[in-house]
Amino acid sequence: MDLTPPPNDPLGAAFEQAKPTPDPDRAQALEDALVARLYELKRQDQRKSTMQASLTYPRPTTRAWSGFITTAVTVAAFALLTVALAFQTPPPNGDNGGYAAPVNGDLSQREGSPTPTPFPMTLIPEQGTPTPAPFEGQPTVPPPDITATPIPFDGTALQLPCRQFEDLGASPQTIPWPQTAPTMPAPCGDGESFFILPDGSRAIIRPTALPFSTQEAARPVITFAASRLVTLDLSAPLDISQLSAGQTVVLYLPVLTSINELNRDSIELVPVGVGRVTHRNPGTDSVVILMTAPTQVEQISRWTDPNSRSLIAVEVIE
């Protein structure tokens, strides 16, 4: 559309000549950002459509019932297998699931506590809970590895493994909270997350242990209610000993845009969903939390900065 004033409109011509023009570089940057935002909105719409489709699924026909029952049986079998595996014999002493023992002066385990066991939080979706389908071309995270025997949940495991640290010759570490030293080690690689356990300790977890799909390694697609933001007071963390099998918990996951934010006294968190602590998963010494009420992501952009690191906190509500 040619908006140049007609030649016989001198007033328009005068305005046209005095017209301010935008900075082309900023305009280009804005254009790119807006297109990226449109893609993001489109993805969110697709996710919502998928969720809605699964929630408003029409009454199944006989054939559909057949598929439904097959799926249900498969899910039930998986559940039984999970439970069976969970009650196997504990691994021999010293076997900590393949994770190296802690080292490192600054970041050593706390005095007086038993030898920490690697403690990744493994979140698995509850059976029957609708899970958003991954986008086309989006890699799906493999299910968590639940292969070991349960051991009593004593609430002492504060140490979390970080595979990439191990690969680099480093070791899992326990970092007292709040961490104030500026010498905090570099976090794990992209996609690996920090977790705050209820006692305030920091943890690192691999994205493959998370139940959600990822678009990219560092971009967890997580379902949560966007409407509720809470602030967790990191100076008064929860006591991990309160966490035991059978409890219902709310999981919170904020994003750190800078590692320096770990030094703040408090940080904004977003609830990921409601889950139930089922048991400790000894093979990797993780706690299994059954997600019972995941909801839809609305503010994924808040956490999709590849340079960000995620924290998770657990609030016991039952």
Next chain:
Amino acid sequence: MDDFPTQHDDEQRLVRAAQHDPQQFRPVFQRFHPRVFAYVASRVGSPDDAEDITAEVFLRVVEGLGKFQDRGPGSFAGWVFRIAYHEVVRHAGRVKNRPAVPLDALPDLPSHDLSPEDAAQQHDRTRTVRAALAGLTPRQQEMVTLRYYGGLRNKEIADVLGLDERTVAATLSRALGQLRALLTETPEAATALQETDPWT
């Protein structure tokens, strides 16, 4: 002959394409961004504020693009500039406690990619036009900038400001007459201006 319907068809096609393919938003952006920026810049004065507000406008456009429904010629432009108008009003509310700056005392907004000589000429033209605009009422200023910087028709201006189209036409007519009178007070403008206004 008014090519408004043809322009609308073109605009409608672009907007529909953008609603389905994010990449197709680029031509829409390239068509409207200079207009929105010029309008916003003429209303707020500060180049940085103008850039920020324009970005905010387009962010809102993008957020609402999927739900936008075409309601005839000019409806998209009207929608975009309605957002821009409200953002400018919001900005004015945010800065109302700051000391007021007369319109003709606002800093010049440089046009980019101009030679120093052209920039100097534009500087003079900007000052002349801005001084003339400052002689209008705020409502008239709004309409004139929407007309000449936003490139809107009377109907679209009426949509943006929530007014009747005839009211806009009457107000604009008076405003343009005043502008001609004000601009012809300067010798260089007097030689340039004529008495016609084919955009009405």
